[in-house]
Amino acid sequence: MSKKILEISDLHISFHTFAGEIKAIRGIDFDLYEGETLAIVGESGSGKSVxxxxxxxxxxxxxxxxxxxxxxxxxxxxxxxxEKEMQKIRGKDISMIFQDPMTSLNPTMTIGKQIMEPLIKHQKMHKSEAKKRALKLLDLVGIPKPDIRIKQYPHQFSGGMRQRVVIAIALACAPKVLIADEPTTALDVTIQGQILDLMKELQKQIETSIIFITHDLGVVANVADRVAVMYGGKIVEVGTVDEIFYNPQHPYTWGLISSMPSLDEKNNELYVIPGTPPDLLNPPKGDAFAPRNPYAMKIDLEKEPPMYKVSDTHYAATWLLHPNAPKVEPPKIFKQECVNLQRG
Structure with missing residues (x-):
């Protein structure tokens, strides 16, 4: 295993609102290794972006x-x-690609100036040197005629091109960690594929580690080395991409995979996980997924499950892995989805 570059342990984050304290993140642990892509998946509100x-x-x-x-x-x-220390880290050591490129770019500044800014600030480059590097970066992310495009403004670019510019800015200082928060959600499927391929290619060239946030499991299968599944402000399962897709242990992961759209004509109905995510103003006593879990036992409502080890790289927080738990078969729809994934 490569060297750890980022280590998060027992993280708890709250938001103070008029309604009370929202316990958004409730004790999460995960590591990021050099050169790997870790995908964090889960429904909206599970705590990925926080x-x-x-x-x-x-x-x-x-x-x-x-x-x-x-x-x-x-x-x-x-x-x-x-905050002063963080200003030295942001953009230089850890960079972020946000969901909507239009809100990430300054509409009053040329694309060139926006790419040059972190190079001048963090790398102490002279303007002429930063401009040369900006031209190279535009070329690297696949923007044609960079010498013309560098003088243009964000509104003169298409959505896919704007996202390429955002990637160029994020990678300008060759960061050790790149956080991509749903970077392809606002783009159509064809452009989405191009951006994902571009990120994989650039990762090899720049040797950066990526944390990829998404709710789209199809994207995960293409980009991730490991996957962390989040629910109710906690990580409920973590493993290699193959372990999560072909041998998931948590009922929530079964539900996520089952709800992936299928091209199989026999399945006309899209599976939906019943119920709604937990209210984190009043977090549940036991397993947060228990009210939506058709396999929930009495203990699920009373006590939070620990992280059980499935393999050296695979862990899941479900009482179904307790030695005394009844043996449960994943739903048929999950098995069918695995067959579809293997065909794909």
Whole structure:
């Protein structure tokens, strides 16, 4: 296994609202290794974006609070870092690609200036040197005629091209960690594929580690080395991409895979996980997924399950892995989806 580049342990994050304290992240642990892509998946509201924004320390300061836990990067705890220290890390060591490229780019600045900015600030490059590097980066991310495009503004680019520019800015300083928060959601399927291929290619060239946030399991199968499944502010299963897709252990993961759209004509209906995510103003006592879990036992409503080891790389938090638990078969629809994945 490669060297750890990022280590998150027992992280708890809350938001203080008029309604009360929302316990958005409730004790998560995960590591990121050099050169790997870790995908974090789960429904909206599961805590994916909050987790990654906390790594960048980009959570709103007026109502969010990191209650406890550590985010270790280069032997430094980011949780304890000052804003001045974070300004040196953001963009240089850890970069982020956001969901909507139009809100990530400054409409009043040329594309060239926006790519040159981190190079001048973090790498102390002269303007002429930064411009040469910006031209190279535009070429690297597949933007034609970079010498013309560098003088243009965001509104003169298509959605896919804007996302390529955002990737160029994020990779300008060759960061050690790249966080991609649903980077292809706003794009059509063809452009989505191109952007994912581009990210895989650039990862090899720049040797960066990627945390990829998505709710689209089809994307995960194409880009990830490992997958962490989030539910109710917790990681409920983590493993290699093959372990999660072909041998998942948590009923929530079964539900996510079962709800993937299928090209199989026999299945006209799309599977939907019943119920709704938990209210994190009043987090449940036991397993947060229990009310939606058709295999829930009495203990699920009373006690939170520990992380059980399935293999050296695969862990899942479900009482179904307890030695005394009844043997449960995944639903038929899940098995059919696995067959479809193997065909694909």
């Amino acid at each position: 987790t990654t924004k906390s790594i960048m320390r980009l959570l709103p300061t007026n109502n969010s609070e990191i209650k406890s836990g550590k985010i270790m990067f280069k032997d430094k705890d980011i949780v304890q870092a000052s």
